[in-house]
Amino acid sequence: MHRRVRSSESTKTLRARLAALDVGGRHRRVRRGGKRRAPSEALATLRARDFRRYLIGQLVSNTGTWMQRAAQDLLVLHLTGNSGSAVGVLTALQFLPQTLFGLSGGVFADRFTKRRLLIVTQSAMGVQSLVLGVLTVTGAVSLWAVYVLAFLLGTATALDNPARNAFVSELVGSQRLANAVSLNSAQFNVARAIGPAAAGLAVAAADTGPVFLINAASYLAVLYGLIVIREDELHAPKEKNRGNIRLSDAFRVIRGTPELLLPITVIAFVGTFGFNFQVTISLIAITVFNSGSAAYGYLSAAYAVGSLIGALRGAGRRRPPTARRLVTATVVFGTLEALAGLMPGYGTFLLILLPTGLASVTVMTTANAMTQLNADPSMRGRILSVYLLVLLGGTPVGAPLVGLVSDSLGARFSLILGGAISAVAAVGLSAVITTRSRTTQESTPLTAVASPPPIGIDGRFHPESAAQCVASRTRRSA
Structure with a gap:
C-alpha cells in the first residue's frame, strides 16, 4: 500500500496549528507559513531572560527608593520642627548633582562597560541607604548628615542614569528597544505608586530608620540581576574605542x-x-x-x-x-x-x-x-x-x-x-x-568619487596601468 506523503510546508503548518491549541481547546491566531503570532510585543520582550531579571530587580529597587524619598522628607521635618525650607534644601541637594555631574556620567557610560559601572553605582547607593538607616536607628542621625548623604546619593544617581538607560538597548537589542523602554517606564510608575504608600505604613509602624534599611536591602535585587547577566548575550557594540571619549562629539x-x-x-x-x-x-x-x-x-x-x-x-x-x-x-x-x-x-x-x-x-x-x-x-x-x-x-x-x-x-x-x-x-x-x-x-554639493589607482599583484602602483585605464575610459566615452 502507498502512503500519502505531505509536503514539508504542509507538515510545518499542521504542527504549528496543533501546537496553537491551548488547554481549553481554543485556537490562537496563526500566521501564514505556520508561525504563531506572539501574544503581544510586551510579552515577547519579557521573554528575554536577562531583561526580565533586570526589570524585576529595578522594580524592587525603585520601590525602595520611593519609600526612602518619602521617609527622608518625614525625617527632615522631624529634625527641624516641620521646616518646609529644610525639605526644599534636601530636594535641591539630591537633584543638584544631576546638573553638575550628569554629563560626566554619559562619558563614563561610554568609556567603561555599562554592566560593571552599574554594579558600582548601585552598590554605592545601597551603602548610602544602609548608612542613613544605621544612623537613624541608633539615634545618631543629624540634619547635616542627611544633607551630605542626600548629595552623595544624587551624585551616584547622576553617574548611574545614563548607563542604566543605555544598558536597556544592550539587553534587548534595537528591535525590541521601544517596547523595553515602555516596560521600564511602567515599572517606574508602579514603584512610584507603591513606594510612598508603603513608606507611610512602614513609618507609622516602625519609624523612618527601618525604611532606609529596607531600601538598602532592595538594591540586592538589582545587583543580583546584573551579576547573573551573561555578557556574551548582550547586544553591546563590538568595536570599543575607549581611549578618545569626548563630550563635545555628542553635541x-x-x-x-x-x-x-x-x-x-x-x-x-x-x-x-x-x-x-x-x-x-x-x-x-x-x-x-x-x-x-x-x-x-x-x-x-x-x-x-x-x-x-x-x-x-x-x-x-x-x-x-x-x-x-x-x-x-x-x-x-x-x-x-x-x-x-x-x-x-x-x-x-x-x-x-x-x-x-x-x-x-x-x-x-x-x-x-x-x-x-x-x-x-x-x-x-x-x-x-x-x-x-x-x-x-x-x-x-x-x-x-x-x-x-x-x-x-x-x-x-x-x-x-x-x-x-x-x-x-x-x-x-x-x-x-x-x-x-x-x-x-x-546646499550640499555632490562630490565626485575618484577611482582607486591601479595596483598590481605586487601591491605597488604602476603608471602604465593608469595610462591604460585612461585610454580605455576614453574609448568607452567616444
Whole structure:
C-alpha cells in the first residue's frame, strides 16, 4: 500500500496549528507559513531572560527608593520642627548633582562597560541607604548628615542614569528597544505608586530608620540581576574605542542629526514647562478646590494610573517611534494639560488627569526610544546624558516659574500656559528642524568619487596601468 506523503510546508503548518491549541481547546491566531503570532510585543520582550531579571530587580529597587524619598522628607521635618525650607534644601541637594555631574556620567557610560559601572553605582547607593538607616536607628542621625548623604546619593544617581538607560538597548537589542523602554517606564510608575504608600505604613509602624534599611536591602535585587547577566548575550557594540571619549562629539552629532535634535529639544521644553504636575496638582487642589491632603492624593493617583496605562500601551506597540508620533503625542499632551486648567470642578479635573498622564508618558517613552535608536552605540551614553540633563535639569527652572505664574495669574493659568508652550514648541521645533535639514541637504554639493589607482599583484602602483585605464575610459566615452 502507498502512503500519502505531505509536503514539508504542509507538515510545518499542521504542527504549528496543533501546537496553537491551548488547554481549553481554543485556537490562537496563526500566521501564514505556520508561525504563531506572539501574544503581544510586551510579552515577547519579557521573554528575554536577562531583561526580565533586570526589570524585576529595578522594580524592587525603585520601590525602595520611593519609600526612602518619602521617609527622608518625614525625617527632615522631624529634625527641624516641620521646616518646609529644610525639605526644599534636601530636594535641591539630591537633584543638584544631576546638573553638575550628569554629563560626566554619559562619558563614563561610554568609556567603561555599562554592566560593571552599574554594579558600582548601585552598590554605592545601597551603602548610602544602609548608612542613613544605621544612623537613624541608633539615634545618631543629624540634619547635616542627611544633607551630605542626600548629595552623595544624587551624585551616584547622576553617574548611574545614563548607563542604566543605555544598558536597556544592550539587553534587548534595537528591535525590541521601544517596547523595553515602555516596560521600564511602567515599572517606574508602579514603584512610584507603591513606594510612598508603603513608606507611610512602614513609618507609622516602625519609624523612618527601618525604611532606609529596607531600601538598602532592595538594591540586592538589582545587583543580583546584573551579576547573573551573561555578557556574551548582550547586544553591546563590538568595536570599543575607549581611549578618545569626548563630550563635545555628542553635541556635534546631536546638532547634525535631526532624529536626535528633535526629541532632545522637544523634551527640553516639555520637561521645563509641562512636566511640573507635582507642583501644579497641589496648587490646584489647595488654592482652587480648597481640598485637603486626601483629595490631593487622589489627584496624584489618577495621574499615576494614567501614566501606567500609557507605559503599558507603549510596550505593546509593534512599530518603532517616529517624529510624527512624538509631535502628535506632545500636542495632545499640551492640549490636555491646558484643558485641565479649564476644568470647572474637582471631579472633571480628576478625570482629565488620566489621559493627561497617559499622554505624558507617551511623550517621554517616544523621545527616549527615538534618542536611543538614532544614537550610535559607541556614543549612546553621552547622548543620553544630554537627554537626561534637559529632562531633569529643567525642573529646577520650571518649578519656580510655575509658582510665580500661579501667584500672579492663578494656578489654573500655570497649567494653561505650560500646555500651550509644550504644544507650540513641538510643532515649531519640528518645522524648523525639518526645514533646516532640507536646506542642508539641498546646499550640499555632490562630490565626485575618484577611482582607486591601479595596483598590481605586487601591491605597488604602476603608471602604465593608469595610462591604460585612461585610454580605455576614453574609448568607452567616444
